Amino acid sequence: MKRFENKVVLVTGGTRGIGQACAALFAREGAKVAICGRDAATATAAAGAMEGDVHGYGCDIGDVESVKSLIDGVIAELGTIEILVNNAGITRDGLLMRMKDTDWDDVLRTNLNSAFYTCRAAARSMLKNRYGRIINLTSVVGMHGQGGQTNYAAAKAGIIGFTKSYAQEVGSRNITVNAVAPGFIGTDMTADLGEKALETVLDRVPLKRAGTVEDVAEGVAFLASDAAAYITGEVLCIDGGLGM
Ligand code: NAI
Numbered sequence: 001m002k003r004f005e006n007k008v009v010l011v012t013g014g015t016r017g018i019g020q021a022c023a024a025l026f027a028r029e030g031a032k033v034a035i036c037g038r039d040a041a042t043a044t045a046a047a048g049a050m051e052g053d054v055h056g057y058g059c060d061i062g063d064v065e066s067v068k069s070l071i072d073g074v075i076a077e078l079g080t081i082e083i084l085v086n087n088a089g090i091t092r093d094g095l096l097m098r099m100k101d102t103d104w105d106d107v108l109r110t111n112l113n114s115a116f117y118t119c120r121a122a123a124r125s126m127l128k129n130r131y132g133r134i135i136n137l138t139s140v141v142g143m144h145g146q147g148g149q150t151n152y153a154a155a156k157a158g159i160i161g162f163t164k165s166y167a168q169e170v171g172s173r174n175i176t177v178n179a180v181a182p183g184f185i186g187t188d189m190t191a192d193l194g195e196k197a198l199e200t201v202l203d204r205v206p207l208k209r210a211g212t213v214e215d216v217a218e219g220v221a222f223l224a225s226d227a228a229a230y231i232t233g234e235v236l237c238i239d240g241g242l243g244m
Contacts, residue, residue, distance in 0.1 A: 008081055013061065016187070133175070
């Protein structure tokens with residue numbers, strides 16, 4: 001029996017990077033997986049390229065109506081949502097004094113409002129099933145801050161408060177809500193960092209390497225598994241020790 005046999009999983013932003021690695025792992029372990037990206041064609045193509053039962057949906061995760069349609073669509077097609085991974089996220093870095101309103105708003109709605117929208121829309125199905133596993137992607141930056149990322153850090157710190165609060169609301173219904181805080185992971189999101197900056201970051205990582213998307217996916221899968229049934233409201237750092 002595979003670890004997630006027939007479980008229905010939604011990974012937001014599963015078209016690439018960490019989300020893609022999570023979706024691929026769940027699918028390999030027997031789950032029916034839904035992924036979404038802003039563009040339906042890209043999401044469908046990414047789903048088709050993965051091994052197993054993976055379905056792609058178009059959705060702007062920062063838009064409440066778009067999220068409602070996504071959740072309704074997944075439940076109509078796959079029957080329910082048992083595991084929800086709030087992974088989709090963006091950065092719009094810059095010093096605060098020069099930050100545009102749109103850079104602030106886009107990051108907050110994509111990285112924080114999105115978790116509110118998905119959790120609320122999926123709540124009825126999870127409460128009815130008396131089962132749910134929610135894993136929210138935060139970041140070490142949400143715990144320690146980072147100059148040039150006030151918008152991103154505010155959203156990611158918000159995710160931690162959101163996780164702990166929602167965990168208290170739904171624990172009695174056998175729904176766990178946890179967060180994963182990656183450190184520096186090699187993905188498109190971090191690809192623009194110059195060689196010098198990368199060297200500086202890695203120097204601060206006790207394990208002396210960047211994390212891989214698989215490192216993060218394994219932590220997400222653990223929190224979604226039966227092995228983590230008594231863990232809720234927790235933040236699991238997957239950062240090679242960076243945030244110690
Ligand atoms: P990525 O940029 O490679 O992928 C982001 C995914 O989110 C893509 O699938 C993209 O289509 C989707 N997405 C973005 N905006 C969306 C929207 N409005 N609607 C729907 N989908 C949208 O990013 P990566 O590196 O895989 O990051 C995944 C998560 O992990 C993010 O929440 C990020 O903040 C977090 N994280 C990443 C770290 C890293 O070092 N890469 C470190 C700490 C946290």
